Amino acid sequence: MTRDSTARSARATKYQYVQAAITSDFGREAAGTPLPPESALCERYGVSRITVRRAIHELVQQGILTRQQGRGTFVCARDGDTSHPNELVDSRGLFTQMRDQGFHVSSSVLFQDVVVASARISQTLHVPAGSEVVRLDRLRSIEGRVDHLTRCWLDARKYRGLLTYDLADQSLQAVLSHDFAFTPRIGQATTRIVEVSGNDADHLGLVPTTIRLSTFMRIYGDAAHPEVCTETIYADAQASPTFTYISHSSAGKDQP
Known part of the structure; x- marks a missing residue:
């Protein structure tokens, strides 16, 4: 292992350790408990x-x-499921949020086209089986190091126009809000562990079948069904903090 990769692993371990520690220390507190x-x-x-x-x-x-802006950070309600609905008080998206906090964030578009929705995506977006959806795959780097791969799906009947956008260096949520009149309001996340294989492993610099943390997010606007769904796979993870976190959040039946 090189000195650079060792330093990178140490940085990843720190924030993942804090994630696991906060989850362990506060995750079972009553909803609304302030951090x-x-x-x-x-x-x-x-x-x-x-x-x-x-x-x-x-x-x-x-x-x-x-x-909650101006108030602080609080524990969310929980119901024993892996899905966690959360009001999106900040709808700028990760790309813009991280940049606004002073991080250097860059993206490369790996895939941007219309595909036939899988059964899972059709069900999530409430579109008929076999419908066309826009799929957008992007590889994100923070401070020059690969951080995660995000894959997004949207109903092509509404969002086919996204194919004309260069989304390498701007927030998808900002584009949807500004040009498609969609304001994200609720996010529902499901977290699990996955084996990363094939091209995903190559892009993230991982050995095939490496275990990593994955988050599947359903993003709602004013409609009763999600407008966007995303899957994010993280490049860095340490077994101990990751599994501590997973053991807390995956005690349910709704695995996508």
């Missing part, structure tokens, strides 16, 4: 503010925590 201030969490876990913010951001995306 301590960031400064207190930094002292508690012996990490930097950037690491705490990254860990909290991931837990918000996964529905474990919720942020």
